[in-house]
Amino acid sequence: MFQIDFSAAKKPVIAGIDLGTTNSLVAFMDLTGPKVIAGAAGERLVPSIVSLTQDGEMLVGESARAALISHPERSVYSVKRLMGKGIADVGEDLSLFPFRIAEGSESVLRLSLGERTFTPPEISAYVLRQLKLNAEAHLGQPVTQAVITVPAYFNDAQRQATKDAGRIAGLDVLRLVNEPTAASLAYGLDKRKDGVVAVYDLGGGTFDISILRLKDGIFEVLATNGDTHLGGDDIDNRLIRIALEDIATEWGADLSGNGEAVQLLRRAVIAAKEQLSFVPAANIELEYRGRRYQRELKRELFENLIRDIVDRTLGPCRQCLMDAGLAPDQIDEVVMV
Incomplete structure (x- = not known):
């Protein structure tokens, strides 16, 4: 049994x-x-x-x-x-x-x-x-x-x-x-209409650009390029250094070697950076040991401050186009990740 x-x-x-x-x-x-x-x-x-x-x-x-x-x-x-x-x-x-x-x-x-x-x-x-x-x-x-x-x-x-x-x-x-x-x-690109798509992925620490051809529900990677040492961290670090310079001038104190203060400042600049995606201006604010730092950051100034960082993504984009044998006007869609 x-x-x-x-x-x-x-x-x-x-x-x-x-x-x-x-x-x-x-x-x-x-x-x-x-x-x-x-x-x-x-x-x-x-x-x-x-x-x-x-x-x-x-x-x-x-x-x-x-x-x-x-x-x-x-x-x-x-x-x-x-x-x-x-x-x-x-x-x-x-x-x-x-x-x-x-x-x-x-x-x-x-x-x-x-x-x-x-x-x-x-x-x-x-x-x-x-x-x-x-x-x-x-x-x-x-x-x-x-x-x-x-x-x-x-x-x-x-x-x-x-x-x-x-x-x-x-x-x-x-x-x-x-x-x-x-x-x-x-993003379901494999289910969309045929065409050539560029995927632009600027992450926290790395940047990738890939060009894909979509045909009959199947995508083929034509070329890839990027920079494994480029991302949002570089923007944060730029803003932190600017704020540290302001504080050194206003407070007469160098906080760059103070881990706690730098991490509080990091949190503040990230919050301001994220707000600027929705509003034209944001404040970077730090309260530390009884003292207060505040700086208004307008989106136009922010864009100017980080322009060279964003521009560093263009070289890999051009090389990726060259490797794929395509001109910019041959890209049907750009997906920003």
Whole structure:
């Protein structure tokens, strides 16, 4: 005598992960399409921030964002800009990062948080592990496989560092998908009319431009270019440096070496930058140790201040057009990511 179990066995889920410089998210496919998985507090985006507490606990996401203010020297953000790089590749960035670089970081960076050191893939793995936990809690089953997006212009070392982060987090990375390709799928470009589309993706730390030809529901990548060291972080850092100069003049104090003050200022300039997408002017405000700094930033001035940063995206765009053998007027649509 035997018994057959007709209960539906759960199929393994392959997670789709957008591992971003600023924020990250995880999604899965069901019968109706892709679904972004929220965390316990309902948040769909997980800040790509990690912080080591005095007790040795590793905070990830929103809790780490709070610790970035109170314990900046034990916190890491924008680690994606450091993946697969040595100290010579990121020298300019280090001045505004709150953490220290450990000795022996010539070929592979090691970040000092308290008494411990971590490589960028190890830091990134904590973000991936949090996304994995969110997915498992939502789906009620283990998640061990993933597809992760990377900038199209990531080199071999940066791609390998991303795979290493996945492995450390307990994920079998089945494939790395170029972010413009993933964006094309997300926007449903494969379902639109035939034509040539440019996907312009200026993220927190990287820039990609890809040109795709769409025909009969299938898209072909004609050319890709970009800069893995160009993004919104550069705009934030520009505004922070300007504010620090103002404060030095007004207060007679140099706060550039004060991690807490710099991170408070970072939060303030990001808020002002985001407001300028909707209003013609915004204030950068800092209250610190009984003193107050305020500067109005008009959109026209903001655009002038960052013009050279935005202009740096044009070189890769021209090269991408050249590699695709196309003129600008042959692009039917531009998708801004």
